[in-house]
Amino acid sequence: MLEIDRLLRPGGYWVMSSPPISWKSPYKGPNKTIENLDGEQLAMEDTANKLCWEKVSDKGTLSVWRKPINHLHCAQEAEFLRSPPLCTEDDPDTAWYVNISMCRTHLPRVELDGGPLEKWPQRLATVPPRIANGEIKGMSIQAYKHDCSVWRRRVELYGTYLKDLSHRSYRNVMDMNAGFGSFAAAMLKYPVWVMNVVPANITDNNTLGIIYERGLIGTYMDWCEAFSTYPRTYDLIHANGVFSLYINKCGTLDILVEMDRILRPGGATIIRDAADVVLKVKEAADRLQWRSRVVNTDDEGPDPQKLLIVDNSLQLPGS
DSSP: HHHHHHHHHHTTTEESSSSSTTSOOOOOTOOOOOOHHHHHHHHHHHHHHTTTOOOEEEEEEEEEEEESSOOHHHHHHHHTTOOOOOOSSOOOOOOTOOOOOOOOOOOOOOHHHHHHEEEEOHHHSSSOHHTTOSSSSOOHHHHHHHHHHHHHHHHHHHHHHHHHHHHHOEEEEEESSSSHHHHHHHGGSSOOEEEEEEETTTOOOHHHHHHHHHOEEEEEETTTTOOOOOSEEEEEEEEEEEHTTTTEEEEEEEEHHHHHEEEEEEEEEEEEEEEEHHHHHHHHHHHOOOOOEEEEOOSSSSSSSEEEEEEEEEOOOOO
C-alpha cells in the first residue's frame, strides 16, 4: 500500500474490488477462512488510516479510498496514527531497480505551487507544471512549445510514408524514447494509444513525470534488456535516437531482435537517428528480413537525420 501511495497522484483514488473487502459476501478461495479475511480487512483499514487515505465508498465487495491532496493534515496526526515517516531521498522519481521504501513519498512541489492539473484533454496541450516551474534543466516554456510543434510536423510526414497509419489501421503504438511525450500527443488525431518509454539511467532529464502530467501513460526501460510484455504486442514502434543512445552499451541487432519480438506480424517501425547510425541499423534490419527503406526527413540543420521506415505489410521489389 505504500507503493500504491507513491504511484497515486494527490487526490487520486484506489479501488479495491476483491476479498478481503466485505468478506461476508460469497467467496470461495484456497486457504481462506472468515477469520483470515476479517483480519486482512482490518489490517488494510488500519494502513489506509496511517496513510491518511479517506474512504469515499464502501459497497458490497468494492471499497474506494482517496489519497490526500496534501500532507498538512496528515502531518498533524502522524504521531497519533503512527504513520510511516516521509521519505528523505533526493529524487523521489527514481524507480528503476529501486527497492520499495518503507516511507511516504512527498507530494510533488510543482503541484503544491501550481494547483491542480487541467482536465483531459486540455492538459495534453497545457504546459506541464514541471516545465512551467523550471524543474527540468535547460527546458523553457518556449522550447517545450517548439518541441510540440516539431513533432506535429513529423507525425504529418510519417502519415505519408505509412499507409496503414493514414488508413487508421494501427491501435497499439510504442515510443521507445518518448522525451516529453510530444510524439504521442501528435498521434492523438489517430485512434491509437501510445506507450511512452523513457530510457533509464541514460540522460540527465527524467521526463516520465512530464508525460504523466500531460495525461499520457509511460514507463522506464533499459533497451539492453527485454521489455516486460508478451510477443506481438505493438502495431507500430517509434525509435527516435534510441540507437545513438545505446551505441556503446549493447548491440544494434540485440535491440532490433527485441523490437521484432514485440512487433506484431505485418507491423511497422519508424527509426529516426543520425544518418550513419540509420545506415548501420538498415544493415541489421536486412539480416532480420525486414522490409525497410531509408528516407530523408524534413528537418534542417548541420547534422540532418535519416528515417528508416519498416513496413512489413508491404512487399518490396525483388522480395
